[in-house]
Amino acid sequence: MAELIPHPFGALVTRMFTELETEKSIFDYPQKKFFIGQSGRDYSVKFHGKNSSSPLGPASGPQTQMAQNLVLSWLGGSRIMELKTVQILDELEIPRPCIDMQTVGYNVEWSQELRVEQSLHEYVKGAMLIEILRASGKLDLAENFGDVLYDMSVGYDLKGIQSDKVRRFIEGMLDASEVVEHYRKQIPEQYRQFRNLDFQTKLSDTLTLSTFHGCPPEEIEKIIDYLFREHGLNCIIKLNPTLLGKDQVRHLLNGIMGYADVHVPDEAFENDATWEQAQGFVERLGLTAKTLGLGFGVKFNNTLIVENHRNFFPDTEKVMYLSGTPLHVLGINLVKQFREIFGDQFPISFSAGIDKTNFADTVALGLTPITVCSDLLKVGGYSRSSAYYKELNSRMDNLGVSDIESYILKAYGNAEQALENIGLGVGNVSGPDVPLADACRKTLANGGELRKVAGSEAPVANETFEKWLSETKLLNTKTYVDEVTTNARYGIEQNSKPPRKVGTMLELFDCLTCDKCIPVCPNDANFALKIPPGETEILEFETNNSGWAVTGRKTLKLEKKYQIANFADFCNECGNCDIFCPEDGGPFVLKPRFFGSLESFQSFTNHDGFYIEDEGTERCAPKVFARFDGKEYRVSETGNTVNYSGPDFDIQFSKNDLENTISGEAKSSVSFLNYEIMQMMRSAISATGSGSYVSAT
Ligand code: SF4
Ligand code: SF4
Known part of the structure; x- marks a missing residue:
């Protein structure tokens, strides 16, 4: 389902603690892989004068789109959250799939897919969940690892940024009191002790500006000036890799790194700011910031606009945005070029091909924040960042240092x-x-x-x-x-080697059960469904003049110890899980899909899937709604009586004696395959209880 639907705050609180208790994980992130600091080590840095417990953060992108994503980033050791860009056009039609991580990383997605107001709410919810988790004492959080900062991002032109919609967003981030109070009341009774927490209401007074590829330099300057003067924000400008110039970009990308088939169109260089222009506005804005007592810096880099030379995205997309590994080289060369002019006068935020090997190097360069997107979309997802700390720790151990400044001084012997x-x-x-x-x-x-x-x-x-x-x-x-x-x-x-495919097509049940699709989803939309292995007899009935008769008996056999499912409300069909699934067809397409509400089940009629009512009563089990091949089915139970209806039948029977009690109407034979599947889904969701998005209320 391409439309994201935020989850109720109370359900997220319940799910977080229930899952930690019962599964030793939070939002499917295993506790043993959390990175929650290390005793005796201080990774703290300053960002616009404020303390953050680490320079690491998720880049403005899929990992900061929804509330649970922020919690997942935090559990991986991220402490500066670069929130996904909001903009006035908040009803975008984005082609799907929108992320191609087969090799280096390309995408055609850009800003928030949620409405602007929803984004504000998701950011506040995420920050409150983190605060609740911190206060709960359930995690063994190291000293010096509690400070987290939120950096907003807006785009893409002055007119849009001055609009009421974006203005309200910025004001809401500067003073989120109302939203915080709204969600404070939704903290479930069971966790009422957290209702008294002193939640952060000034969620952010810093902003990283995202501009269109091709945004005129005068426009960029005017936007930052406006954000300084109108909102009093500390600002960073995200700059494009095209700043290196046509010759240098092509020399590095196509020449030295050998990406011969990746072509950066000439217009990308013609339309973007030149180095001289950027140098000019950085100097002027730096002076303005100083006068106003605000922070100002730059970010390297935006993604690189390239021609769509692959057959992954639709042909309608003439260009796409390159991210990941090669961008690292371009970004570091930009840092060097910038520092040759400005020295260490302006802080540099960095996001370009960060991974477990080079994170420690970028820390050594004193870059803050250092944000990641592409690497966290690979196998292991958010938990990959614990390996970044492993490498940093190893280097810090070797140097005998315990804080970041000492590390910078000693990292390369300079x-x-x-x-x-x-x-x-x-x-x-x-x-x-x-x-x-x-x-x-x-x-x-x-x-x-x-x-x-x-x-x-x-x-x-x-x-x-x-x-x-x-x-x-x-x-x-x-x-x-x-x-x-x-x-x-x-x-x-x-x-250049894509993830391995084994040549088999996914089906509704059973697969290699490698679990790769669960952590690679930035929204935690894929999950393990507790349906035990076993065989179920599937009956088929026909009705004739003398009543109902069994006309077929088959067996549904499930071999794997659990199944994989998808939560539709969190799936924007970005396609990332399909890239890393060894089988074909895409888990988000072929695995059982659950909707979070009857409304979303009924709105997305072109998607098969299930909706299970939140709870039943003593006499009535929760109703199950399903769509198979576009046709709708429903199962409801009152006492021992089951009602099962489908496109051309409506039948009743006693739960304990189907064969002898079946009655009702049918225009043709009725297979009980879908009924048995719906029952399995209900049992599996009930067994997970409030540890599942599907059933949490
Ligand atoms: S389930 Fe797959 S397609 Fe859906 S959001 Fe997650 S990674 Fe993307
Ligand atoms: S759907 Fe694919 S990625 Fe997910 S567990 Fe099955 S084989 Fe692995």
Whole structure:
């Protein structure tokens, strides 16, 4: 179902705790893979002057679209949430599938698929769920790992951003009190202790601007100026990789990395801001921000616009947006180019091909936040980010450091050169800086938190320390850009193999049960359905002058220990689970689909699936509604009597004695296959209880 439907807040709270208790997971993310910090380690960074427990975050994209996605990102160790871009046009028709992760990563999706107001509500709900989880004490959250920031993103032109709709969104993020109160009341009675939490009401006062590919530079400048003056926001501008220029982009992408068939159209360069233009508006906006006392920085990069040369997206899409691995090389080259002009004057947010190997490198460059999208869409999903910390921890262990600044200073061995560059080199230092320079060197050699050491040695220490840190970031950038540009892991050779397919077609039941489709879904739409293996007899009846008679007996055999299903309200048919499923056909298309309400079941008549009433009564089991091959069926029970109706029949029977009690009307023979499937679905959902989206109320 291409339309996303937000889930009731109370149901999400219940589901979160029930699932943690019974399944040791939250929203299908296994507890053993959570990354909730590490004792004795401080990954904290500053973002627009505020503390975040880590520079890592999900990029504005599929991982920040819905409330549960924010919780999943948080469980993976993300602490700066770049919320999905909202814009005035909030009833978009996006082609499906919209994400192609077969190789490096292409997409044709862009802003929020929810309405603008729904987006605000989802962001508030996500932040409240995280706060509740934190306060619950159910997770062994490390000290220094509790601070989380939300960064809004709006697009795409000044007129839209000035519209009432987007204005209300920004104001709602600046003061979410009303929305918070609305959801506070929805916290279920069972969890009433969380109703008194001091939920964050100023959800965000920072914004990353997303502009259209081809947005005129004057427009970009006007938008940021407006956001500064009208809303008092700290801003980041997301810049395009085309800034590198036609020759450099093609040299890196088509030449060095070898993506010969990926063509960036000339117009992409002609329409986007040039380097000179970007340099101009960064300088001017930097001054304005300073005058207004606001934060300002840039983000590298937006995706890269390329011609649609593959046959994945429809032909109507003439262009698509490249993300993932090759973008990393372009992004790092942009960081270098930018820092050659501006030094460490402006903070840089970074999002381009981040993965477990290079996250630690981008931390060493002092980039904040470092956001990810493509890698978290691969097998393992959100839990992949725990491997980022594993690599960072290993490097920090080797260097004997426990905080990010000390890590930056020691990561590539550039700290001594940086001291030299800022005039604290051996032999050229004098006066009050002598003990500071000596202390820095001593701590470099012996370990410890370098800022603390520097700060304890001289009155100018903090300023000097900042200079030392900045200089090291610049040197680290040079070190890394040289290494990364020619590193074969970013080239086509190592990024052209699609995920393995085994050549079999998925069916409603049973598959390889590899579970890949569950974590690769950014919305947690796919899930395991507890239908035990077994055989069920399927009867077929016909009615004639003497009544009903059995005309066929077959067997439905389920072999796997559980089944895979899809929750339609969370599935936007992005197609990502189909990419990683070893079988063909797409789990979101062929596996049992559950709707979250009768309304959504009845609205999407071109989708087969099930709706199971929330709860029955003592005498009535929950009704089951189903659509098979576009035809509707219904099962209801009162006491021992079952009513089963379909497109051309309406029959009743006693639950304990179908063969001898069946009655009613039918225009042709009636198979009980669909009835048995509907019963299985009801039993499986009832067994999961409030640990399932389908049944949580
Ligand atoms: S279930 Fe599959 S198609 Fe649907 S949103 Fe998730 S990954 Fe995309
Ligand atoms: S539907 Fe595909 S990805 Fe999901 S468990 Fe079955 S075989 Fe694996």
